[in-house]
Amino acid sequence: MISRFPLRRALAGLTLAIAPMMAQPASAQFFWSPPDMSAPPLTDAAAATALGLPGATPTEIKAGLAWNLRAALNVAALQCQFEPTLLSTSNYNAMIAHHDAELDTAQAALLGYFQRTVGKGKPGQSASDMYNTRIYSGYSTVQAQKGFCQATAEVGRQAIFADRGALNEVGRTGLASIKKSLVAAGEQFYGTPGYDYAVALPSFDPKCWKKGVLLPVCHQAWNDKTGVKP
Secondary structure: OOOOHHHHHHHHHHHHHHHHHHOOOHHHHOOOOOOOOOOOOOOHHHHHHHOOOOOOOHHHHHHHHHHHHHHHHHHHHHHOOOOHHHOHHHHHHHHHHHOHHHHHHHHHHHHHHHHHHOOOOHHHHHHHHHHHHHHHHHOOOOOOHHHHHHHHHHHHHHHHHOOOOOHHHHHHHHHHHHHHOOOOOOOOOOOOOOOOOOOOOOOOOHHHEEOOEEOHHHHHHHHHHHOOOO
């Protein structure tokens, strides 16, 4: 008879080996030691500035928070598909289905804001359309794509579990970190190629140039700065 105990021990060992990998946070997809993207929740005053809604009422601020979060997660659903385990697309679709009523209300409130501040009818509608284009463009990034995808994955997960009507609260606590993630930051422990370099340029002081040629003394200073030997 073949003993089942070695098999049990092997399965137990395999479980112990897999468990730490299953417990890894989203940051493990890109960074061993991720950049700090934490940020305090947006106050109404800070939100009005960050969202580009000067003079907005508290109701309009809530609408802006929900609508900007929708825009950020929509951009992530399009830009972050290269890493399927982030679930950026499915989380966005689930968020839309779960918070559709609040998003409809937010869209109407923002249109009301522009018709109040810019003008009723076509001027307000045009300003609202331009605002939507601007915020979508504002969340699009290339150099900071990995950090942005990480931040939106974390906030997007919070959005799909938030109570109906509370999407604006997720935006208040999460949009600041999403905006912070738009600034390129790489691996904090090992360094990330493409992030951890600095460009050294020669002096552009007119006294360093003659007829478009860098003078020797300034050229030497540039070599010393870059570590290049003549």
